[in-house]
Amino acid sequence: MINPLLELKEVSYKNKNNFTLNKVSLRIKSGEKIALLGKSGAGKTTLISILNGTLKPNKGKVKLFNTEFDKLNLYQKSKISTIWQDLRLIEDLSAEQNVNCGLLGKQSFLFAFKNLLNISSFNKAHQYMQVCNIKKSIFSKNIRKISGGQKQRVAIARSLIQESDILLADEPFNNLDPKLTSNIKNLLLITKNKNKNKIKVPNTTLISLHRLDLLDGFNRIIGMKNGEILFDLEKTKLKKYHLNKIY
Amino acid sequence: MNKLKLNSSSITFLPILVCIPIAYELFINFHIGGIELFKEFIISALNPKINNEIIFTLVKRLNETLFIAFFSWLISIIFGVIFGILSSEIFYKILNLPIFLKRFLNLFLTFIRSIHEIIWGLILMQIYGINFSIGIIAICIPYVAINAKVFSEQIENINLKTIESIKQINGIKSSTLITLVWAPVIETFKNFGLYRLECAIRSTAVLGLFGFGGIGTSIFLSFQTLNFRELWTYLWGLAFLIIISKELLIKFNLSNTSKKFLTYFVISLFCISLFSLSFFVFFIFNKNAIPFNSINNLLISNFNFFSYDFLKLLLETIVLCLLSTGITISFPPIFYIDFK
The missing domain is CATH 1.10.3720.10 (MetI-like)
Structure with a gap:
């Protein structure tokens, strides 16, 4: 049996008085492309925050590479990258500086300092930004001065530049037009063999979605409601009644 | 007639009430003994040496x-x-x-x-x-x-x-x-x-x-x-x-400066920090300090620290602080409205 990359065992998370996650168990294996479905408030964002270690569960265990999250070192933890629903970019920095922030896990303090002074190399950041369809004129613009769709792609480029093994994305196609949505989705779901870009894309992906027309390309679908996983199945086995359960 | 309502905006104007006791103090202590000196002082402003x-x-x-x-x-x-x-x-x-x-x-x-x-x-x-x-x-x-x-x-x-x-x-x-x-x-x-x-x-x-x-x-x-x-x-x-x-x-403006200038700026800032730190260390440990003559007096007067006079001084300081704070925080909003 192949060891899972990421594993949740009976995880519960209580926010004030309510359980936002209730005894959730999940195993994510290498190479899986998972779509996470559910209404707003179903617990998708909480699940992603627990998977990337931002939130600590009240009960249960989270394991990455078969090791409990608290026992991982920084290098191991950096194998997970996240695209947040609210992007969480640093508003006072430029687009390229924000993308370069994604390299903090692999670079020294001097790099971080030079990045803030705007004197570091941006070659790699530009490469990732171009793949995310960001125009050159946007590269040096301050985040405050660019549109929502551009910010969205900057956030995607920042998570891709981390060259992680697992990508967790919380509604990453917000603010994108249909063509960009298709391009970015193809980029995030590309498999190792088919990747013709010069960049590394995470092999394992979990994306939370609201739009059912974007399910092509995923091989596993997880449905959530009221903090619980209602179904977890292969894409080919997804039926309408499954969706009726969660919406 | 509209009633005066207490809300966050009107409360900001309340400290201006401190002007009443201060104006009263100024009024009862008013005299023209120093008017000539004051005139000379004002005229000198336009005619400096x-x-x-x-x-x-x-x-x-x-x-x-x-x-x-x-x-x-x-x-x-x-x-x-x-x-x-x-x-x-x-x-x-x-x-x-x-x-x-x-x-x-x-x-x-x-x-x-x-x-x-x-x-x-x-x-x-x-x-x-x-x-x-x-x-x-x-x-x-x-x-x-x-x-x-x-x-x-x-x-x-x-x-x-x-x-x-x-x-x-x-x-x-x-x-x-x-x-x-x-x-x-x-x-x-x-x-x-x-x-x-x-x-x-x-x-x-x-x-x-x-x-x-x-x-x-x-x-x-x-x-x-x-x-x-x-x-x-x-x-x-x-x-x-x-x-x-x-x-x-x-x-x-830091954001409009060239990369080269910024590098030099940061390096010089670092050097100054280092210099300042060593300056402080040197200052604290150098042996040229004049003996603290007043230390004995301070110890003697320590006995009176909690006497009535001390409490009175403390109270006066607090009252003066409140009065001056009242003026400094209540006038700026009025000027702001005026200039707007």
Whole structure:
């Protein structure tokens, strides 16, 4: 049996008085492309925050590479990258500086300092930004001065530049037009063999979605409601009644 | 007739009520004994003394003032940023340090902030005598604490979600910390830090009244001899210095500077920090300190610390603070409405 990359065992998370996650168990294996479905408030964002270690569960265990999250070192933890629903970019920095922030896990303090002074190399950041369809004129613009769709792609480029093994994305196609949505989705779901870009894309992906027309390309679908996983199945086995359960 | 409603806007005007007792005090104590002197003082403002000798003295004194003010400003900004970061919660969150250290540091900073630079100057003067270094250190001590408070408050405003997102990248802690605090520190430096130079110039002038050198000493001497024309030459000089420094600093914009200049700027900032630190260490440990003669008197008077007089003094200080605070916080909104 192949060891899972990421594993949740009976995880519960209580926010004030309510359980936002209730005894959730999940195993994510290498190479899986998972779509996470559910209404707003179903617990998708909480699940992603627990998977990337931002939130600590009240009960249960989270394991990455078969090791409990608290026992991982920084290098191991950096194998997970996240695209947040609210992007969480640093508003006072430029687009390229924000993308370069994604390299903090692999670079020294001097790099971080030079990045803030705007004197570091941006070659790699530009490469990732171009793949995310960001125009050159946007590269040096301050985040405050660019549109929502551009910010969205900057956030995607920042998570891709981390060259992680697992990508967790919380509604990453917000603010994108249909063509960009298709391009970015193809980029995030590309498999190792088919990747013709010069960049590394995470092999394992979990994306939370609201739009059912974007399910092509995923091989596993997880449905959530009221903090619980209602179904977890292969894409080919997804039926309408499954969706009726969660919406 | 509309009723006066108490809400957040109207409450801001309430402190203006302090003007009533102050106006009453001014009214009952009014006399015209010094009207001639006052007239001479006002006329001298339009007719300051200008000759080679006084211009030479003015330039020399302004030089001294600028020297003391600039160094104390620079040192207080650098250490203000350092202590600001050290006294902000984000520092302890990222480095996983116990939060009681923050509380201890805040207490220490509050203590040194509560003593005015003049008092620090007088205390240090008793120990080390009068020189420029004392002026710089006397200004630096409370300024570092004030700057630290402002920088820390701005750093605390960083969005928790932004902190989480940068932490999630899993870089080394120092990289995460600097990436998060950089923008608020630079922004505060631009908005508040540059203004502090103006404050430092004024503080230097005030310390000069106690003989620390700079333009303040000349102002004090002119005032003592009632030489108002000379006094106004110095006052205009001081105003000119503040205006020029303000204009120069407004033009100095970090975001528009070239990469090369920025590199040199950071290197020089680092060297100055290092120099300042060694200066402080040298100052504290050098052996040229004048014995603290007043220490015995202080110990003797210690007996009366909790007497009625002491409490009365304390109460008077609090009342004066409340009155002056009332005026300073209630007038700006009125001027704001007026000018709008």
